[in-house]
Amino acid sequence: MTAMDISERRALISGIGHSQIGRQIDRSGFQLTLDAILAAVADAGLSMEQIDGLTAFPPGGKTNLPGYASPDLSEIHDALRLTTSWRGGTGGGLPFSGAVDAVAGGRARHVVLYRTVKEGSAARQAGGRPAYGSIHSHAEGPLAWLLPIGALSPVCQIAPFAARYMHDYGVTREQLAWIPVTQRAHAALNPDAVYRAGLTVDDYLGSRMISTPICLFDCDVPVDGSTALVISSAETSADLRAPVRIEAMAGISESRPFWDQFEDMGRVGYASAAAMWKRTDLKPADVDVAQLYDGFTIEAVWWLEALGFCGTGEAGDFVDGGRRISLSGELPLNTWGGQLSGGRLHAAFGHTAEAVRQLRGEADERQVAGAEVAVVTNAGGIEGGAALLTR
Amino acid sequence: MRPVQVTSRGRVYSFTVNYQRWLSDLEVPYAIVLVEFEDHPGVRIAGRLRGCPPEDAAIGMAVDVGFEEGPGGYAVPSFVAVEETA
Numbered sequence: 027m028t029a030m031d032i033s034e035r036r037a038l039i040s041g042i043g044h045s046q047i048g049r050q051i052d053r054s055g056f057q058l059t060l061d062a063i064l065a066a067v068a069d070a071g072l073s074m075e076q077i078d079g080l081t082a083f084p085p086g087g088k089t090n091l092p093g094y095a096s097p098d099l100s101e102i103h104d105a106l107r108l109t110t111s112w113r114g115g116t117g118g119g120l121p122f123s124g125a126v127d128a129v130a131g132g133r134a135r136h137v138v139l140y141r142t143v144k145e146g147s148a149a150r151q152a153g154g155r156p157a158y159g160s161i162h163s164h165a166e167g168p169l170a171w172l173l174p175i176g177a178l179s180p181v182c183q184i185a186p187f188a189a190r191y192m193h194d195y196g197v198t199r200e201q202l203a204w205i206p207v208t209q210r211a212h213a214a215l216n217p218d219a220v221y222r223a224g225l226t227v228d229d230y231l232g233s234r235m236i237s238t239p240i241c242l243f244d245c246d247v248p249v250d251g252s253t254a255l256v257i258s259s260a261e262t263s264a265d266l267r268a269p270v271r272i273e274a275m276a277g278i279s280e281s282r283p284f285w286d287q288f289e290d291m292g293r294v295g296y297a298s299a300a301a302m303w304k305r306t307d308l309k310p311a312d313v314d315v316a317q318l319y320d321g322f323t324i325e326a327v328w329w330l331e332a333l334g335f336c337g338t339g340e341a342g343d344f345v346d347g348g349r350r351i352s353l354s355g356e357l358p359l360n361t362w363g364g365q366l367s368g369g370r371l372h373a374a375f376g377h378t379a380e381a382v383r384q385l386r387g388e389a390d391e392r393q394v395a396g397a398e399v400a401v402v403t404n405a406g407g408i409e410g411g412a413a414l415l416t417r
Numbered sequence: 418m419r420p421v422q423v424t425s426r427g428r429v430y431s432f433t434v435n436y437q438r439w440l441s442d443l444e445v446p447y448a449i450v451l452v453e454f455e456d457h458p459g460v461r462i463a464g465r466l467r468g469c470p471p472e473d474a475a476i477g478m479a480v481d482v483g484f485e486e487g488p489g490g491y492a493v494p495s496f497v498a499v500e501e502t503a
């Protein structure tokens with residue numbers, strides 16, 4: 027490696043924890059968040075007095091969808107009676123990049139971050155997955171360009187990317203079906219996953235279209251639940267139960283940061299992937315398990331190609347039949363079920379937690395034998411990021 | 418900074434046909450198209466497609482600029498399918 031300072035190696039992922047996860051859970055976002063944080067801090071082998079940093083995703087403010095916002099940082103800070111030397115800031119494409127910068131830069135030793143969703147309950151209250159703007163009295167900002175034309179959901183925004191990708195490279199729904207189908211088989215081995223019953227390619231092809239070419243089983247599942255992570259300074263490793271190393275991470279906002287203006291909708295995530303590989307000597311062939319963001323099936327497709335597990339336009343062939351991405355394949359994909367079957371824990375929190383479990387050898391029935399290197403990604407090209415984690 | 422008028426024929430860069438009834442009074446299906454213009458590189462506008470069944474939307478199809486009346490006296494951007502002779 028060159029003289030480049032790989033500052034993320036001064037940070038460790040030391041703890042993971044989650045609340046109960048389900049379609050609807052009769053606990054507030056506040057309660058779910060505290061459940062997840064208490065579990066994560068204990069998992070790290072730490073006590074709450076040792077936590078000196080706190081952050082959440084999203085960082086706060088208005089959101090476009092009910093049930094999406096995590097509880098306010100000050101509420102959680104107060105409930106845990108913390109004294110912090112660093113607060114806030116997720117940034118950089120991955121939810122934990124701000125926390126990594128904080129511990130790598132000496133601002134804090136142990137940072138807790140959380141992502142809490144109540145989108146399952148919100149969907150039930152709305153009688154279906156809510157439309158954009160349903161919590162606003164009028165459209166303003168970017169919503170003013172979306173609502174009048176009927177782009178009422180993230181599905182409508184991601185669908186033209188999928189259409190363009192499939193058009194440019196001749197990739198079919200019959201091929202891409204193997205991502206949700208294989209992930210469902212993984213979810214069957216995860217007691218915390220929300221959908222565990224078998225799913226077939228025929229089920230997928232027969233499911234209703236939401237917004238072409240995206241069908242029901244291409245969409246992640248809105249849930250109630252909270253996930254917490256603890257990011258610790260590498261100097262504290264002796265105090266930690268089972269920390270995981272961050273070999274490299276990068277988050278590049280490429281092209282124009284709007285759903286309708288992204289320059290090449292068939293090629294997404296390449297800048298983040300390239301920036302990540304520049305920070306390590308490891309290669310795609312060294313990766314034992316992949317936890318790739320799957321808010322929609324197509325997002326996992328982009329990452330498979332952008333990270334170099336197959337060539338551009340080749341992901342359809344790569345996933346066809348499901349063998350390569352199964353637990354015994356060359357690149358087990360989203361071994362917890364992903365957001366498509368595990369639930370929309372969002373912002374790669376579920377993906378990161380599973381990567382940590384796999385590297386520790388704590389993934390029970392779905393353990394990938396001898397997993398030493400895991401890749402985790404978040405979102406897509408507009409605000410995406412990728413990280414390589416090692417034992 | 419000032420606005421530039423675009424009146425030329427456009428081509429569909431990508432699209433989606435929405436079937437989900439996100440609102441109780443929403444009429445479905447409808448096509449949303451992202452349109453580019455040969456004379457104005459770098460300009461891409463999203464709008465509804467009309468003048469053909471939504472299922473006929475396709476990448477590369479020609480469209481003319483059009484507007485529809487919207488609520489509150491506003492005009493909603495939309496595009497009109499153009500019949501091209503081979």
